[in-house]
Amino acid sequence: MAQYYQARGIENADPDDIYLGNGVSELITMVLQALLGPGDEVLIPAPDYPLWTGATKLCGGTPVHYICDEENRWWPDPEEIEAKVTENTKALVLINPNNPTGAVYPRHILEKLVDIARRHHLMLLADEIYENITFDDVEMVNAASLSDDVVTITFSGLSKTWRVAGFRSGWIYVSGPKQRAASYLEGLELLMNMRMCANVPAQHALQAALGGYQSIGELIAPGGRLYEQRTTAHRLLNEIPGVDAHRADGALYLFLAWMQRCTPSKMMRPSSSSCCVPRRFWSRTGARSTGRTPSTSGWWRCPVSRTWRRPLRGSLTSSATIARERSRASEAACAQAPGRGQAASAVLLQLLTDLLEALLGAGEPPLAPVRQGFAALPQRQ
Amino acid sequence: MTDRTKALVVINLNNPTGAVYPKEILEALVDIARRHNLILMADEIYEKITYDGAEAINMCTLADDVFTITYSGLSKTWRAAGFRSGWCYISGPQYRAKSYLEGLQLMSNLRMCPNVPGQHAIQTALGGYQSIDDLIAPGGLLHEQRQVAYDRLREIEGVQVEQMDGAMYLFPRLDPEIYPIESDEAFVIELLRQQKILVSHGRAFNWIDDQHFRLVTLPAVAELESAIEGISDFLAGYRTPSAPHGCSEAG
Numbered sequence: 001m002a003q004y005y006q007a008r009g010i011e012n013a014d015p016d017d018i019y020l021g022n023g024v025s026e027l028i029t030m031v032l033q034a035l036l037g038p039g040d041e042v043l044i045p046a047p048d049y050p051l052w053t054g055a056t057k058l059c060g061g062t063p064v065h066y067i068c069d070e071e072n073r074w075w076p077d078p079e080e081i082e083a084k085v086t087e088n089t090k091a092l093v094l095i096n097p098n099n100p101t102g103a104v105y106p107r108h109i110l111e112k113l114v115d116i117a118r119r120h121h122l123m124l125l126a127d128e129i130y131e132n133i134t135f136d137d138v139e140m141v142n143a144a145s146l147s148d149d150v151v152t153i154t155f156s157g158l159s160k161t162w163r164v165a166g167f168r169s170g171w172i173y174v175s176g177p178k179q180r181a182a183s184y185l186e187g188l189e190l191l192m193n194m195r196m197c198a199n200v201p202a203q204h205a206l207q208a209a210l211g212g213y214q215s216i217g218e219l220i221a222p223g224g225r226l227y228e229q230r231t232t233a234h235r236l237l238n239e240i241p242g243v244d245a246h247r248a249d250g251a252l253y254l255f256l257a258w259m260q261r262c263t264p265s266k267m268m269r270p271s272s273s274s275c276c277v278p279r280r281f282w283s284r285t286g287a288r289s290t291g292r293t294p295s296t297s298g299w300w301r302c303p304v305s306r307t308w309r310r311p312l313r314g315s316l317t318s319s320a321t322i323a324r325e326r327s328r329a330s331e332a333a334c335a336q337a338p339g340r341g342q343a344a345s346a347v348l349l350q351l352l353t354d355l356l357e358a359l360l361g362a363g364e365p366p367l368a369p370v371r372q373g374f375a376a377l378p379q380r381q
Numbered sequence: 382m383t384d385r386t387k388a389l390v391v392i393n394l395n396n397p398t399g400a401v402y403p404k405e406i407l408e409a410l411v412d413i414a415r416r417h418n419l420i421l422m423a424d425e426i427y428e429k430i431t432y433d434g435a436e437a438i439n440m441c442t443l444a445d446d447v448f449t450i451t452y453s454g455l456s457k458t459w460r461a462a463g464f465r466s467g468w469c470y471i472s473g474p475q476y477r478a479k480s481y482l483e484g485l486q487l488m489s490n491l492r493m494c495p496n497v498p499g500q501h502a503i504q505t506a507l508g509g510y511q512s513i514d515d516l517i518a519p520g521g522l523l524h525e526q527r528q529v530a531y532d533r534l535r536e537i538e539g540v541q542v543e544q545m546d547g548a549m550y551l552f553p554r555l556d557p558e559i560y561p562i563e564s565d566e567a568f569v570i571e572l573l574r575q576q577k578i579l580v581s582h583g584r585a586f587n588w589i590d591d592q593h594f595r596l597v598t599l600p601a602v603a604e605l606e607s608a609i610e611g612i613s614d615f616l617a618g619y620r621t622p623s624a625p626h627g628c629s630e631a632g
Contacts, residue, residue, distance in 0.1 A: 168493070
């Protein structure tokens with residue numbers, strides 16, 4: 001693992017700087033637990049992966065959200081972040097590539113974030129779990145490679161790039177002036193001892209995964225599944241009136257904006273297995289402080305690695321019409337050049353059409369045809 | 382017991398003492414939890430490792446009106462500690478603990494799930510042939526190691542030890558008249574330095590005096606004999622000059 005980081009430009013990465021965990025989730029909790037006391041603040045992106053906010057609160061800390069700029073590819077705004085630093089701020093979290101937006105932060109933004117941490121003596125917590133899932137040759141920069149004078153904890157693991165989330169195999173790499181965090185690391189080790197160790201079968205998986213042939217390369221290249229799924233989902237979603245989705249540069253998600261007012265009674269509550277998650281699920285504060293009023297739009301995250309299970313809110317009549325037309329067009333296209341992605345898209349659009357028509361009709365959505373339709377979807381989409 | 386008491390923890394079979402609690406004691410503990418509305422937390426990780434017919438009773442079988450959380454796993458009985466595979470079984474009137482269980486579920490979600498390879502191991506481990514039975518029977522490794530450790534420790538002057546009924550630990554007491562130990566932590570560190578033998582001091586288990594240490598009986602018989610001889614040599618250096626049965630020079 002030290003060699004993995006050395007190969008990414010961090011020359012002095014050492015095995016002693018790496019701690020293994022039962023997934024990154026466990027490590028996030030422990031890292032924050034060792035760091036935070038009551039009243040301590042942590043700068044966390046909004047939208048974020050909500051474990052960061054939840055774990056911060058559980059550890060007695062206060063999450064302070066910095067708003068990522070939707071108009072600027074969902075990148076963080078360094079000025080906005082720095083304005084939120086207080087004397088209680090202990091750490092700056094960045095999630096890159098980003099869940100839920102799919103953004104990949106450019107070098108110049110990352111350098112500014114590192115500099116904020118440097119000047120305000122913050123620990124930099126770099127959640128890079130999606131680090132090898134980037135598209136169109138977008139550059140992924142490991143935050144730890146940008147400084148040797150900022151204590152940085154880099155999180156990664158086998159769950160995404162190597163697709164073995166069930167193994168519970170993650171790690172943190174601690175870089176920078178570790179001597180300034182000696183007692184912190186001592187506390188972290190104490191917490192780790194309490195749960196013994198990272199599970200051993202998955203430790204064996206690490207070396208196998210990190211070395212040799214890297215299958216993720218095929219999946220993210222044009223023609224690869226993840227690439228095609230991202231591209232298709234992005235295109236189709238943006239064709240729906242009122243939906244605005246930025247094209248994700250990395251990770252497995254599109255974060256949509258729904259630009260029109262909707263009627264709550266027509267909302268379907270996402271099930272626990274739903275792949276579309278409503279905006280309230282993501283941390284979102286501080287819009288008032290930046291002077292921006294939240295629009296009536298909602299944000300929905302659609303993972304491109306799975307099928308959608310719920311329709312989107314919005315202007316149902318026009319959406320139904322468009323969806324119907326697109327569905328017919330897709331079917332025609334599929335007949336000529338069937339690919340799995342296109343076939344699935346066609347079925348999905350037909351389902352959306354049926355569902356929207358049903359919603360506009362009797363008022364009670366008939367779920368039976370929807371369930372049958374989902375069951376008919378090609379597997380592994 | 383106070384009005385702030387929320388739970389009663391019972392570690393049976395016991396680490397570090399190797400005790401196995403009899404039914405009457407367990408029933409009395411269950412009753413305390415019942416009458417004071419406590420959550421009963423039964424740590425039963427060593428549950429199948431018993432010797433000479435000692436009976437390990439699962440506390441959850443003693444009452445259905447006490448909210449009980451029973452802990453166990455693959456680490457000891459099935460000797461796969463590295464898999465990190467454990468579970469808790471919730472029994473009793475769960476309707477009285479709905480919000481607690483909701484919170485527990487939330488905490489569980491924070492870390493996603495237990496690792497899946499370890500989950501696969503559970504069914505294999507719990508079913509079919511149980512190799513632990515051979516290990517704890519007379520002639521089995523754990524049984525023999527337990528016997529040798531007990532016999533050798535008792536031979537050391539001033540060492541008082543109860544034979545374990547379960548688990549894999551002995552928790553001997555060093556007679557303070559013969560071994561005036563001020564800090565049991567310093568004692569074990571010095572033992573480690575001098576004899577390269579590692580035991581755990583009693584206070585590491587939140588025990589109340591400095592006269593105890595825990596010996597693990599997992600090493601092979603030959604290693605245990607050699608280690609206890611080293612402990613004996615080390616203890617010779619701790620004996621007070623006025624020890625009744627004569628003393629030997631240290632080192």
